[in-house]
Amino acid sequence: MATDRAVVVQDVAKSFGAVIALAAISFSTAKGELFGLIGPDGAGKTTLLRILTTLIVPDSGTALLLDHDTVRDYRALRQRLGYMPGRFALYPDLSAHENLAFYASVFNTTIAQGMRIIAPIWQQLAPFANRRAGALSGGMKQKLALCCALVHAPDLLVLDEPTTGVDAVSRNEFWDLLARLRSDGLSIIVSTPYMDEASRCDRIALMQAGRMRHIDTPAAIAASYPRPLFAVRGRDRLAMLAALREYPHASSAWPFGEVLHYTDQRVGYDPTLIADDLTRYLREHGRVDATLAPIPATIEDVFIALGQDIIPPVEHAA
């Protein structure tokens, strides 16, 4: 039965020995949706993607992709899936062109037939078509891997951390490519440890320790931040951080780029009253140059809030 769902995952669990990689995960994605799995290493992203791409079998639960069961219909499903694994998995001794021709032949197609899909990406690679894949730069390897994953015109593209270890500008360019593929109607699932990439997705799942802690649009997740949040500026960042954490109503304080993010425990208070009181407190404690401004939360703030009940505290030597 055809549905509007690209992926339907029901109670999928997977353990490796005593390690629970995935704890009964359920979610679904719509056709044409760009869905992001956001989380640090060890959250279970790769295990989930390997189950979806039929490479490993879950201990329990079911996953349907494009109405194919990942265990029973794996052969039919593989024809319709494009998969870009986290590690560079192409043949380093073959040229870029030879790698692409090989992947096309595996899927009983040709580069010419695939060109409709891959042309915008392949254009950037064409000058290096005869270079050994192993000798390509990191960004070019990534684009070649994407071409190889797309050459058979899949209906669903699965990418496992395509931007890990890639510099900020190249990451941005890669997301532009994904946005273009999405606007052509392709369904995409992509994982990333970079929180700032979440906003490029239609919906995201925040993953942590084998669980999905939150599934929604990036804006809705950011808006769900439960407590008043402020950006704090001041010259001596370490001393400011310490002073903020000493404030009796402090929930947390962390460095965030050029500012500090301070979260207050008092939900429902007027933020300007909190800011006034905290500014006074900081002045009394020697932080005379402190400036505060209420700000909306980012995905990273939400993730930190989720994490604070999981990661054990660091013990002090003193």
Added chain:
Amino acid sequence: MTDSHTEPFALNANTEPLALNANTEPFAINANALTRRFGTFTAVDAITFNVTRGEVFGFLGANGAGKTTAMRMLIGLLTPSDGSATVAGIDVVHDPEGVRRRIGYMSQRFSLYDDLTVQENITLFGAIYGLDDRTIRERADVLLDRIGLRHARKDLVRRIPLGWRQQLAFSVALLHEPQVLFLDEPTGGVDPITRRRFWELIYSTAAAGTTVLVTTHYLDEAEYCDRLTIMVDGAIAVTGTPGEVKATYGARSLDDVFLKLTRPSAA
């Protein structure tokens, strides 16, 4: 959310660096027209910069800009084609071995042996650095208490969570009390809290007098550095405090600076 999670690391007397002997060099790192060519390709093109003692110095650049090659010369693993550099006052060309004894190095990719226990890793690296058994034992206790890992002493490293593994690798790199610590993308893939905790470890290490040079792809982390440099095509494009660098390019963020430098046509 409990308060214990928000506390900073305590500064620790045991992380004080060794006395600097008769070394009067004011800079922890001093690179002068440092150059490395591979065949006809110039990977690092006459870079000149200083890092002051106790500074946290960010070393940024796009993939392939030459950061790793420059770092390998500074840690005595690769001989420069031209130019010179001293690290902890020692010449990297004439005494790379002397440099290696005075520095610590941690990379995201390789730092610890996964199939040894936490204690075995500490003992192994302590022995490699030439520390005696008693010193290794004493420092291991301090180090494990500092990161709260004493209970996991006998666990295989591959069985402990990534965030802890990274803090352990960082601590092991400090075992021989180096004067300069090189961190090559130390926070890749770790969760946002661990990433920030890690930076607090860096701060407290620098506050105790150890100089830190760090590479990262997270530009928000570059804001935490005292000063930073951005490499483009093998050369240094800009050096300064994060504020100075942004002012130089009239940019709102280091992201914008990075974009202007690495994709001049797009900016």
